[in-house]
Amino acid sequence: MRPDEFDVIIIGGGITGAGTQRDCAMRGLRTLLVERSDIATGATGRNHGLLHSGARYAVNDPESAAECIKENMILRQIAAHCIDESDGLFITLPEDDLGYQQTFVEACLKAGIHAEIIDPDLAKRWEPAVNPDLIGAVKVPDCSVDPFRLCAANMLDAKLHGGQVRLHTDVVGVLKEGDTVTGIRTRNRGTGEERNYYAPVVVNAGGIWGQEIAEMAGVKIGMYPAKGALLIFAHRVNNMVINRCRKASNADILVPGDTVCIIGTTSSRIPLEECRNVAVTPDEVTLLITEGIKLAPRLSSTRILRAYAGVRPLVSADNDPSGRNISRGIVCLDHETRDGVKGLITITGGKLTSYRLMAEIATDLVCQKLNVNKACETAVKPLPGSEEKSYEAVARKIWETPSTAQKAAASRMGTSASRIRTGNRLDEALICECEEVSKGEINAAIDRLEVSTLTDLRRRTRVGMGTCQGEFCACRAAGLLAKAHGCVDKERKDIADFLQERWKGNFPIGWGDTLREAEYTQWVYKHVLGI
């Protein structure tokens, strides 16, 4: 086979694309993944980081609910280092109808979700941050998941199975012979170089941008862009996921994740053109704060770190203006049977929680087209890093008496933490002090995880995600990147891009300590460092 020929090309480096590449690669296919930006830059990295138990969908969408609980249980096993088995609460507040709780629990049990009504006092003991006025509580097996880590681990495993990855590469055309797709034309964003890649099957996993990819192949898909805004708080206020026990609505889920917690979301339809640059409005911020405080009153005095928004890649069904009633179900389109275009598959819809199943469905179809008969193993084989469940055990195996920074590294990398170079104390230097990311961990990420910019590095290591928002670590990390890539000039612009990206999430909530930090950062970079 020529180096530009593959069995399957996957477009999109979100969790669906990365998961599909992993599955295809594990079934022995030669794979190429092309992503226009970095991994997890679309909806994958712009949600709550909630590994649904399915409870939220139990009443309205029992099919999705059943999918969720099944996948939830699988991912706890195969993606242990990406998941925090926090459990979740569905609380009823005095203004809610307590009668809904019964309907909710019955629907959960029917979908196979272990939902248990507990005493509100017990809920307060388990989760001291919960609104103390609650009149009802149900415990469900919700978890939190780090989508960046999950996506990176899928990409890494695909690579370990021979897959190739091209990040920061646009798809500028779909190659066709008659009614058959034969490959894609790409353009590297850094160098501008254009190249063709060929494969008998192309999988469109472009999320909300899948509509544009399909159009390049002459196929029409109607995406339904539904924007959701969220806020990150600077502290981990809650240890369990807190949901409102009522019909799904705005800003009624609070998810703990690593060192922070996240409230969301809103839901509003936006035009497709606006998807590339979704901004959070002041009204959305107000709504998120007001509703968030009802779940955990402590949020009213907690610093807000960032505001951000994502676009759910739902496929249009009916004319629902809010987008909440569209099924979150998985949509796998075989364009050969649907549109008469051979060699093209679109996989979309679904959720972060069901990405593995989406990948399995897409890969089954790829294999069917290629006449490959190999069973899916992604539900049983752990992702790289997840071979061991307890990160503390991982840390002890590597370092004997691990420091808190080393434990943090093990919690982020799982067993892959063994790849951090040991023996040289200089590698223990913390580059990001807020999130305790060491030089060794950064170099391990640069080695294996396709890092070209500081923002890429942030997604893989949490550098710059902490309370200082990159104030100090940005230029330290830039020094390491410059050394690894042998290019200093690019890094100066990279720092500016990184700070711009941080500011984008800061200014919608730019008051109090966030404004202080931003003023200081601007001062340091402009006047002290001269950038």
Add this chain to the structure above:
Amino acid sequence: MRFDTVIVGGGLAGIVAGLKLQKAGKNTAIVSTGQNALHFFSGSFESIQEPPKEILDIFAESGIRLHYSPGVRLMPMGTFAESTLSLEDVSIFPDPKIGRRVLIVNFTGYHDFFSSFLAEGLEKQGMECRIRFLNLGDLTQPDLGPNEMRAVQIARRIDQVWDKLVQEVRVLLKDDDTVVLPQVFGLSDPAIPERIRQGIPARVVFAGTLPPSVPGIRTQMLLKRRYEVLGGTYLMGDRVTGAHVFEDTVHSVVTKHLDRHYLEADHFVLATGSFFSKGLISNPFKIFEPIFELDVDYDPDRNTWYNAGFQEHQPYMKFGVKTDSSLRTFRKGSPVKNLYAIGSILGETHPELGTGAGMAIRSALQVADQILKSEA
């Protein structure tokens, strides 16, 4: 306790005002929370070029030599900026050529001094650069841990062994005509940077590091020492928590540690800085001054506070306490007779005063003048 003037805030503005008043024989007190913008000082005074003699004197009497000449200075990431009034540590060049062959010396494991960026920036200007690393542990024991490699920690060690460092640099020197070192010298003794310059047979340029700034902290310590020598009362690590204001006059302020001992004075000067130093506080609904509840010039519509471009000028930085042309403050629309605002709490409400350190110094001198005149 009674003073002629009480200054709230011990940063550059507060201490310059205090020094000028003490020099004129006044009895003043400064209440300082501890940290201020001097801890992040680049070594150059923004928006001051030709300095007024008065300011050169105040600094010289404190043991700080300043200089200015038209040209550029080397920034920490390898770029050049227009020269302004600077500490002696900062080298000023007529153009962005600091030498022909440049040796950049860093410490192993020190990530806050950007040697590779400096080299790249200088090479872009046509200079040849080499980067060499010294082990701090070879100069001074015990070695610093990997997470102690920060400017101030290094400075505390290096001042004692600066002569050893000079020897090490001399060994590294080949045909280089210029040596670039990090600004981590002279925390305990302001003469050390000059001694290093004299000990190395090449031009020595000190380039900035990530904060905290060693020359900045040294400047703060020397100004404070001089202020105390002149009889000023510097209340370090205390915070003004409230004020007694009767009609249009401030009677006294209350601090956290002095408890019921009010600080009374004829004049009060507010030098508490902008948002970062908590001179101004912002919340989703308003921006306010927390001690005296002074009137603040700002736009109540939060949507106008920001520019989406990080590097662009940010409108919130314009906001400051409202003052008249003599920097007298206002409260509920009326002037407060004996309360002045100086330094960055003014935001950009007085563009004629310049920005940053320049504004701090100019407003401090102006208000000190005003106070002295009113008593003459």
